[in-house]
Amino acid sequence: LKKTIVSTAPIDGQKPGTSGLRKKTKVFMGKNYLENFVQAAFDAIKESGTNVSEGSLLVGGDGRYFNPEAIQIIIKMAAANGVNRIWVGQDGLLSTPAVSATIRERGPVWQKAFGAFILTASHNPGGPEEDFGIKYNCENGGPAPDKLTEAIYKNTTNISSYNICSDFPAVDIAKAGTTTVKSADGSTEVSVEVISSTESHVNLLKSVFDFGLIKALLDRPDFSMVYDAMHGVNGPYVKRVFVEELGLSEDICMNCIPKEDFNGGHADPNLTYAKELVALMGLDRKGNKVDTGDRKIPSFGCAADGDGDRNMILGTKFFVSPSDSLAVIASYADEIPFFKAQGGLKGVARSMPTSGAVDRVAKDLNFDLFETPTGWKYFGNLMDSKALFGGKDYTPFICGEESFGTGSDHVREKDGLWAVLAWLSILASVNTDASKPLITVEDLVTKHWKKYGRNYYCRYDYEGVDKTKAVAMMDKMRAETASNTGKTVGKYKIATADDFTYVDPVDGSVAKKQGIRFLMEDGSRVIFRLSGTAGSGATIRMYIEQYEPEKTDSLAADALAGLIRVALDLCGMKEYIGTEEPTVIT
Ligand code: VG1
Ligand code: CO
Numbered sequence: 001l002k003k004t005i006v007s008t009a010p011i012d013g014q015k016p017g018t019s020g021l022r023k024k025t026k027v028f029m030g031k032n033y034l035e036n037f038v039q040a041a042f043d044a045i046k047e048s049g050t051n052v053s054e055g056s057l058l059v060g061g062d063g064r065y066f067n068p069e070a071i072q073i074i075i076k077m078a079a080a081n082g083v084n085r086i087w088v089g090q091d092g093l094l095s096t097p098a099v100s101a102t103i104r105e106r107g108p109v110w111q112k113a114f115g116a117f118i119l120t121a122s123h124n125p126g127g128p129e130e131d132f133g134i135k136y137n138c139e140n141g142g143p144a145p146d147k148l149t150e151a152i153y154k155n156t157t158n159i160s161s162y163n164i165c166s167d168f169p170a171v172d173i174a175k176a177g178t179t180t181v182k183s184a185d186g187s188t189e190v191s192v193e194v195i196s197s198t199e200s201h202v203n204l205l206k207s208v209f210d211f212g213l214i215k216a217l218l219d220r221p222d223f224s225m226v227y228d229a230m231h232g233v234n235g236p237y238v239k240r241v242f243v244e245e246l247g248l249s250e251d252i253c254m255n256c257i258p259k260e261d262f263n264g265g266h267a268d269p270n271l272t273y274a275k276e277l278v279a280l281m282g283l284d285r286k287g288n289k290v291d292t293g294d295r296k297i298p299s300f301g302c303a304a305d306g307d308g309d310r311n312m313i314l315g316t317k318f319f320v321s322p323s324d325s326l327a328v329i330a331s332y333a334d335e336i337p338f339f340k341a342q343g344g345l346k347g348v349a350r351s352m353p354t355s356g357a358v359d360r361v362a363k364d365l366n367f368d369l370f371e372t373p374t375g376w377k378y379f380g381n382l383m384d385s386k387a388l389f390g391g392k393d394y395t396p397f398i399c400g401e402e403s404f405g406t407g408s409d410h411v412r413e414k415d416g417l418w419a420v421l422a423w424l425s426i427l428a429s430v431n432t433d434a435s436k437p438l439i440t441v442e443d444l445v446t447k448h449w450k451k452y453g454r455n456y457y458c459r460y461d462y463e464g465v466d467k468t469k470a471v472a473m474m475d476k477m478r479a480e481t482a483s484n485t486g487k488t489v490g491k492y493k494i495a496t497a498d499d500f501t502y503v504d505p506v507d508g509s510v511a512k513k514q515g516i517r518f519l520m521e522d523g524s525r526v527i528f529r530l531s532g533t534a535g536s537g538a539t540i541r542m543y544i545e546q547y548e549p550e551k552t553d554s555l556a557a558d559a560l561a562g563l564i565r566v567a568l569d570l571c572g573m574k575e576y577i578g579t580e581e582p583t584v585i586t
Contacts, residue, residue: 001168001183001190003080007161008032014040014156016149018375018532020135022121025066028132032162034070035077038117039162040155041136042081044148050114052078055139056085058102060094060197061119062233062307063258064126067092070119070134072170079181079190080163085111086190089197092173093258095233095308096120097407097415098201100141104411105200114139120233120307123268124535127261131535142380142412146511165190197233198240201417205241208338208410209421210428215246217428222438225300227420228254228277230267234308237417254280262306269303269312269404269416270586271319277303278314286557286585287319300424300441304416309376310404311416313423315441321556323355323457326400328448329422331361335429336422338410339396347394349379352500352515353527353543354402355455364452368394373502373514374401374529376414381506383409402459402543404586449552456559460542460582461531462573467538470530473576477516477528484518490566493521518570523547526567540577542567 014021014037021037028034045052057078061067071092078086087106094102096118103113121133136144136152144152171179171192180191217223227242229235235256242248254277255263266273271285278285281301282292301314313320320328326348333345348362349370362369372378379399386393400406405414406422423441430439462470477484477497484497500514518526524546531539544560544567551559573580 001079001165001181001188004164004166005161006035006164008036008159010157010159011036015153016135019122019143020118020120020133022124022131022133022533022535024535025126025128025130025132028070029066034073034134035162035164036156036159037134037152038074038077039081040159041117041152042077043155044151045115045136047151048148050139052114053082053084055114056087056106056111057083058087058094058099058113058116059119060089060099060116061092062095062122063091063093063260064119064121064132064262064306065128065260066132067119067260068173070132071173074117075171075192076164076166076168077162079165079168084188084190086192087113087195088171088173088192090173090176090194091197093197093233093236094118095197095201095237096122097309097411097413097417098197098237099137100411100413101201101204102195103137103139103141105204112139118307121535122307122533123266123305123310124533125262125266126306127264130261133535137413140380140384140412143375143377145377145380146509198237201237202240202245204410205417205421206245208336208418209425210337211245213428214421214424217424217431218246218248220431220434220438223300224298225302226252226254226277226280226298227256228269228274228301228303229256230265230269230274230303230305231255231257231259231263232267232304232306232308233258234304234416237308241417241421267306269305269310270584272584272586274303274312277301281314282317283314283319288555289317299438300427302420302423305404308416309414311406311419312404313419313441318440318442318445320441320445321355321457322400322404322406323350323357323402323455324445324448325419325423326350326354326398326406327357327361327452328444329406329419329426330358330367330398331365331448332426332429333398336425338408342396345396345398347382347397349382349397349399351375351378351401352517353459353529353541354400355457355545356547357452357455358400360452370505373500373511375532376405376412378502378504378511380412381504383412385506402457446552453547453549454552456546456548456554456556458544458556458560459586460544460564461584461586462540462542462577463534463583464537465540465577469576470538470540473540473571473573474516474528474530477571481516484570489570490562492524492563492566495519495521518567524563526563526570528571542571542582
C-alpha cells in the first residue's frame with residue numbers, strides 16, 4: 001500500500017445543500033471533483049476530533065450510475081487517509097435509512113462505525129446525463145450537522161492536495177466477504193468488508209414492529225397491497241421484508257429491481273411521478289378518484305424514492321397527504337411496540353412547511369412539539385438531546401416532513417419502509433377481528449379529520465427556473481416582511497410576515513433564512529422556499545395550508561383555490577418567473 005499525495009485546486013460550488021452535495025453526474029465524474037469533496041470531508045472529520053483509524057467507515061449508495069466507481073475511489077482514499085476498516089453494502093447498495101441503522105446497529109463487536117458516505121441524489125433522476133450526489137453521516141447515524149457541512153465546504157475552497165492509495169486492489173463489491181491489504185512494511189493493515197445491505201435494517205425493523213400482527217392483516221382475504229420501489233434501492237428491502245419475512249407473493253413488488261437510471265423514471269413517490277402505482281390504486285394525478293369499472297383495487301399501495309427514505313401511502317382510491325400521515329401515525333403510535341415499550345410517544349417534530357395537522361394531535365395527547373427547518377439533520381439533536389447534552393429526553397420520538405418523509409428515533413434518517421410498516425401496524429391494530437369488514441386507510445384518515453379538523457394542504461414546485469430571478473423574488477418578499485405584516489389580501493389578513501429562523505433548543509445553534517412565511521390571522525399559511533437539493537438551476541417551492549374545523553370532505557384543490565390565488569399575487573410569480581403554472585403539485 002502506497003499513499004500518493006495528488007495536487008489539486010479548489011472547485012467552485014461544492015457546498016452541500018439540504019441533504020448533501022448534488023450535481024450532474026458528469027460534473028462528479030470530472031477531474032478531481034469527487035476526490036476534492038471526499039478529501040475535504042476527511043479533513044473536516046479529523047478536525048472535529050474523530051480518530052478515523054479507530055472506527056469503521058461505511059460506504060454505500062442508491063445504485064445510481066457511477067455508484068460502483070465512486071465506491072472504489074472512496075475506498076482508496078479512505079485507506080490513504082488512515083481508515084483501517086471499511087464496510088461496503090453488497091453490490092454497493094445501501095438505502096439511506098439502512099445506512100443509519102447499520103451505523104447504529106453494528107456495535108462494538110464489529111468496531112463501530114464513526115460515519116458513512118452515502119452516494120445518492122435521492123429522488124433526483126440518475127444516469128450519465130442526470131444527477132449524482134454524496135453526503136456524509138455521523139456516528140449517531142444522522143446527516144452531518146450544519147457545523148460539519150460548513151467545515152467540509154470551507155475545506156473545498158482551499159484544498160491543494162488529496163491522498164489516495166492508487167495501488168489498493170479493486171474490491172469485488174458483488175461478493176460478501178473481507179479483503180485485507182497490508183502496507184509493504186507491514187505496519188498498517190486495511191480491511192474492506194462487503195456486508196449485507198439489508199440485514200441490520202431489517203433486524204431493527206423486526207424489533208420495532210410486531211411482524212406477527214402485521215402478518216395477520218396481510219393474510220386477511222379482504223386485504224391486498226402493492227409496494228412500488230420505483231427501481232430505486234428499496235427493492236431488495238421490500239423483498240426481504242414482505243416476501244421473505246412476511247410470506248407475501250412477489251406480485252406485491254413493483255419496480256423492485258434497482259437500476260442505475262431508475263429505468264429512466266423519476267424515483268420520487270408522489271402523485272405525479274409514481275404514475276403507475278397511482279393509476280393502479282384508482283387515482284388521477286390530482287389524487288381524485290377515477291372510474292375503474294369492476295377492476296379490483298388493492299387495499300394498500302405505497303412507494304419509495306431512489307434512496308428509500310421517502311414514502312407515499314395510498315388506500316383504495318385514496319391519497320394520504322404526508323402531513324396527514326404524520327398526524328395519524330403520531331395519534332396511533334402507542335399501538336407500535338417500539339413506542340409502547342418505552343412508555344409511549346413523548347416528542348413529535350415537523351419541518352416548518354409541513355402542515356400543522358400533527359400539532360393538534362400533540363396538543364390533544366400532550367406530546368412535546370418542535371418546528372424545525374426543512375431537512376432531516378435538524379431532527380437529530382432533538383432525538384439525541386439526553387445522550388448528547390444531558391438535557392430533557394424527548395424520545396421516543398416521531399418526525400416528518402411534507403415532502404413524503406416520515407420516521408422516528410429508531411434511526412436518524414427518514415425511513416420509507418418504517419412509515420409503510422407503521423401504517424400496516426396501525427391498520428392491523430384496528431382490524432384484529434377478521435369477521436368484521438376491513439377498516440380502510442380512507443376510514444382512518446376521515447375519522448382523524450372528524451376528530452381534529454382538516455389541514456388542507458398543497459405544494460407547488462417551479463422546477464428549473466432562472467436562479468437570479470428566483471432569488472430576486474425571494475429577496476423582494478424578504479425586504480417587505482415588515483410592511484406586509486398587518487396587510488389584508490383578499491379575504492385574509494396577514495398576522496405575521498417573516499423569514500423563518502430556528503434556534504436549536506438543545507445546543508442553541510441558529511439557522512436563518514429558512515423560508516418566507518405569511519401567517520394569516522385565521523391560521524392559514526403561505527410559505528416560500530428555494531430548494532436546497534436541485535442539482536442545477538433553481539426550484540421554487542410554494543406551500544399552501546388552510547385549516548377547516550368542520551368542512552373536511554372537500555377536494556383539496558377546491559378548498560385551497562382562493563389562498564393559492566393570494567399566494568401567487570403575494571410573490572409576483574408571473575412577473576418574476578413568467579408563468580404561474582407549476583411543474584409539480586403535491
Ligand atoms: C427536499 C425536501 C425536504 C427533504 C429533502 C431531502 O429539500 O423539501 O423536505 O428533507 O428534499 O430529501 P429541498 O431543499 O429541495 O426542498 V431526500 O429524500 O432528497 O434525501
Ligand atoms: Co430520499
